[in-house]
Amino acid sequence: MSGKKIAGAAAIVSAITMISRILGYIRDAISAALFGVGIFSDAYFVALRIPNLLRDLLAEGALSSAFVPVFTDYIENKDNKEVWRLANNVLTVLSIILTLIVIFGIIIAPLVVMVIAPGFSKDPEKFALTVKLTRVLFPFIMLVSIAAIFLGILNSFKKFSIPAFAPVVLNIGWIFFGLFVCPKMTENTQIYGWAAGAIAGALMQIILQFIPAFKLGFKWRFIIDLKEAGLRRIGKLMVPATLGQSITQISLVINTMIASFLTAGSVTYLYYGNRLMQLPLGVFGVAIATVSFPFISSYVAKKDFKSLKETIHSSLKQAFFIVLPASAGIIFLSREINTLLFYYGKFSYQDVLNTAKVSIMYSVAIFAYSGNKILTPVFYALDKAHQAVRIGLLSLVINVILNIALAFPLGFLGLALGTAISGIINFIMLYSLITRHIGDIETKGLVKFALKVLCASLVMGIIVFVFAHYMEILLKAGMSRTKNGVVVIVAIIVGTMLYYFLLKIFRIDEGKRFINMVKERLNKKQPSR
Numbered sequence: 001m002s003g004k005k006i007a008g009a010a011a012i013v014s015a016i017t018m019i020s021r022i023l024g025y026i027r028d029a030i031s032a033a034l035f036g037v038g039i040f041s042d043a044y045f046v047a048l049r050i051p052n053l054l055r056d057l058l059a060e061g062a063l064s065s066a067f068v069p070v071f072t073d074y075i076e077n078k079d080n081k082e083v084w085r086l087a088n089n090v091l092t093v094l095s096i097i098l099t100l101i102v103i104f105g106i107i108i109a110p111l112v113v114m115v116i117a118p119g120f121s122k123d124p125e126k127f128a129l130t131v132k133l134t135r136v137l138f139p140f141i142m143l144v145s146i147a148a149i150f151l152g153i154l155n156s157f158k159k160f161s162i163p164a165f166a167p168v169v170l171n172i173g174w175i176f177f178g179l180f181v182c183p184k185m186t187e188n189t190q191i192y193g194w195a196a197g198a199i200a201g202a203l204m205q206i207i208l209q210f211i212p213a214f215k216l217g218f219k220w221r222f223i224i225d226l227k228e229a230g231l232r233r234i235g236k237l238m239v240p241a242t243l244g245q246s247i248t249q250i251s252l253v254i255n256t257m258i259a260s261f262l263t264a265g266s267v268t269y270l271y272y273g274n275r276l277m278q279l280p281l282g283v284f285g286v287a288i289a290t291v292s293f294p295f296i297s298s299y300v301a302k303k304d305f306k307s308l309k310e311t312i313h314s315s316l317k318q319a320f321f322i323v324l325p326a327s328a329g330i331i332f333l334s335r336e337i338n339t340l341l342f343y344y345g346k347f348s349y350q351d352v353l354n355t356a357k358v359s360i361m362y363s364v365a366i367f368a369y370s371g372n373k374i375l376t377p378v379f380y381a382l383d384k385a386h387q388a389v390r391i392g393l394l395s396l397v398i399n400v401i402l403n404i405a406l407a408f409p410l411g412f413l414g415l416a417l418g419t420a421i422s423g424i425i426n427f428i429m430l431y432s433l434i435t436r437h438i439g440d441i442e443t444k445g446l447v448k449f450a451l452k453v454l455c456a457s458l459v460m461g462i463i464v465f466v467f468a469h470y471m472e473i474l475l476k477a478g479m480s481r482t483k484n485g486v487v488v489i490v491a492i493i494v495g496t497m498l499y500y501f502l503l504k505i506f507r508i509d510e511g512k513r514f515i516n517m518v519k520e521r522l523n524k525k526q527p528s529r
Contacts, residue, residue, distance in 0.1 A: 006291050006315060009160050013287040016164040021279050023171035025341050028275055030178040031194065036346020039126050040191045045271045046117045047133035047195070049256050051140040063094075063145060065380040066237035067152040069297040070230050075156055076301050080217060086230040088223045091149055093231065094125040096224075098142040105138040116253060117267070119260030129191075136195045143202035150209035153218065155294050162212050164287070166205040173201025240385035254400055255415040257260070258407050265351065266412040272342060273358025273416060276334070277366060280326035285370025286425050288319050300381040305438055312378065312434070313441045317449055319370040321508075324453045325499050328461030330363040332467055333491055339484040354412070361416035366451075368420075368427035375430040387433060395426035449508070456502040464495040 023272045035041045053334025067090065074083045105112065112121060113130045151163040182190040209504045210218075225231065259266040292315040299308040330337065334356040343352050379388035399422035406414030435441055475483045502508075 006288065006295060006311065009158075009291040010284075010288045010318065010400055012290055013160050013164040014283050016168065016285045017287055020165075020167040020171060021283055023038060023168060023175065024275070025279075025521065027171050027174045027178065029341060029344055030463060032272070032342045032347040033345030034182060034190055034194065037351050038346075039123075039129065041267070041268045043120075043126055043130040044133055044191055044194065045267050046113065046120065046130050046256060046260070047137050048198070049116060050134060051113055051137050051144075051198075063148045063238070064152055064293070065377045066234045067149065068156055068293055068377075069300070069381045070233045070237070071152060071156045072294055072297040073301045074230060075299065082230075084218055084229065085223060087149070087153055088221045089225050089228055089231050090234060091146065091220075092223050093226070094145060094149065097143070098145055102138045102142050104139070106135045109134045112167070116249065116256060117260040118257065133191065133195055136192060137198060137310055140198055140202050143199065143206060147205040147209060149212050150206065151344060153213050154209060155290065156297075157216055158242065158294060159216075160291055161396060162209060162225045164290075166208055169204040169208050170198075170201035173197050173204050176200075186433045188502075196212070235372070237341045237380050237383075237385050240380075240389040250362045254403055255419060256323060258403055258415060262407065262411055265354070267490060268417075269351070269354045269358050269412050270415060271323060272338075272355045274362055276330060276341070276355075276359040277362035280323045280330070281366050281369050281373075283320040284326065285319050285366065286373055288315050289370070289373035291376070292374060293381075296378055297381045308378075309438055309441050312374065312438075313446060315374050316371055316441075316446060319374060320367055320450045320453055323370050324450070324455040325457070325495070327366045328457040329464065329492065329495055330366075331360050332461040332465035333488060334359045334363075334483050336468060336472075336488050336491070341483060343481050343484075358414055361413055361420055363420075364417075365420035365423040368424040371427040372423065372430060375427070375434055378434055379430075382437060384437065388430070391429045391433065395422050395429070398422045398425055404446050452506045452508050456499060456506045456508065460495050460499045460502060463498060464491050467491060467494055 007042070031041070031044075035044065071086065074086055101223065109131045110127075113127060113134055117130065120130055147166060151166065154160070154163045174194070174197040177193055177200065179198070182193040185193050255270055256267055259270055292311055295311050297310060299305070335353065338352050338356040338359060339349075342355060343349060376388050379385050399418060402418030402421055403415050406418045408414070410417065431441075435443065468487050471487050471490065472483075475486065
């Protein structure tokens with residue numbers, strides 16, 4: 001039953017997330033057109049790396065993993081007064097801690113930049129600009145963390161649509177500033193207007209989610225009770241969750257540090273290349289993980305381990321069914337897609353080609369990143385977060401070794417490849433350990449399913465690659481954004497139809513069932529006539 005609920009809810013979240021991702025690429029296209037590849041883009045992406053890291057560590061990582069299981073347990077076993085008291089206590093304590101972090105971060109911004117991008121110290125102008133932008137962007141951490149608490153509240157009540165829409169308003173804020181504020185500023189100050197757009201969008205996220213939380217019964221109260229059992233449980237889970245959940249972001253920071261010593265533009269290529277990989281991961285992988293987590297937490301609270309295993313197995317299958325063909329599409333159409341997305345203004349065609357190569361490297365591990373998103377929170381729900389931390393730390397060490405070994409012979413491509421390999425290793429270790437705690441999750445069936453989907457995806461990808469190649473020749477696409485756009489759109493449509501056809505050839509019956517579950521769930525959402 002939970003499989004149908006997860007599939008239907010994930011479909012809705014994925015659709016909303018797709019809107020957010022499309023707006024995200026519009027945002028990135030505006031950024032590429034305004035700043036190209038150089039001092040402004042490198043400085044901005046390094047400055048944004050710290051808030052993004054802490055957002056993942058605190059907001060999307062630790063807070064989500066620690067807050068949702070505890071808050072769900074309160075919903076299942078406590079009265080409403082205790083439920084909302086816990087929410088207010090967490091918000092109050094978190095706001096105080098984050099205020100101190102923001103103030104401290106602004107003060108030590110030069111040291112932060114020195115650590116995160118030591119190579120920038122050789123260029124005083126770039127270093128100074130990065131420090132200023134880091135100070136402007138530090139409040140972003142507080143805003144997105146508070147928004148994450150409201151996201152956790154809504155998700156715990158099985159309300160997924162509004163939280164999924166929150167990133168949409170974040171991107172709208174960014175785009176608004178990029179289109180209407182930055183053009184009115186001088187070329188040397190536009191980057192600050194762009195940073196202000198991030199702050200405005202984050203504030204809009206809080207407002208959007210506060211309204212439905214208020215309707216559920218939340219009322220803001222200033223409460224500090226450090227002895228409250230729920231707060232202590234969240235705090236206890238937060239420490240290991242900070243490391244265990246955020247291996248990808250930490251890896252990206254390491255990449256940034258090493259990339260600062262490589263050729264100019266390396267930081268920018270890694271950022272944009274990772275952005276394309278984040279499309280299927282965010283739209284499908286993270287959506288399934290987000291929807292499945294409250295169900296997983298609920299089953300653990302009820303000690304229903306049969307349903308827990310079924311939910312994990314079904315969630316992994318749903319993720320693989322979608323992200324594997326999506327990964328193949330990115331790998332075989334990377335150049336065309338990146339041309340469509342970023343070949344604007346100061347972003348040259350060579351920049352597009354470099355970004356496309358990075359996208360290919362990252363995309364190899366999208367299935368593993370999706371699996372990590374699903375499996376890691378299970379450890380927190382089972383109160384075994386410390387084991388996820390050990391795996392996370394080991395994966396981080398492997399990532400550092402691979403990055404150093406591959407960076408200098410392969411340049412920025414080596415950094416992307418090292419991160420992808422470590423992500424796959426991380427998934428294998430997480431899966432192996434979770435089966436020891438709750439028993440086998442039908443591993444043979446899962447592996448067989450994944451291999452069939454992989455084969456179908458590769459066949460689809462190769463055919464689409466050849467189709468797109470001849471279509472480019474027919475249209476004489478070259479470096480034309482418009483013609484490449486036509487190629488990409490038609491190729492995606494053909495690839496989707498081909499993948500559906502290949503389900504029959506490879507006898508992927510589970511895929512059909514997932515599609516039927518989504519249709520059945522969505523039909524229930526339709527108003528009766």
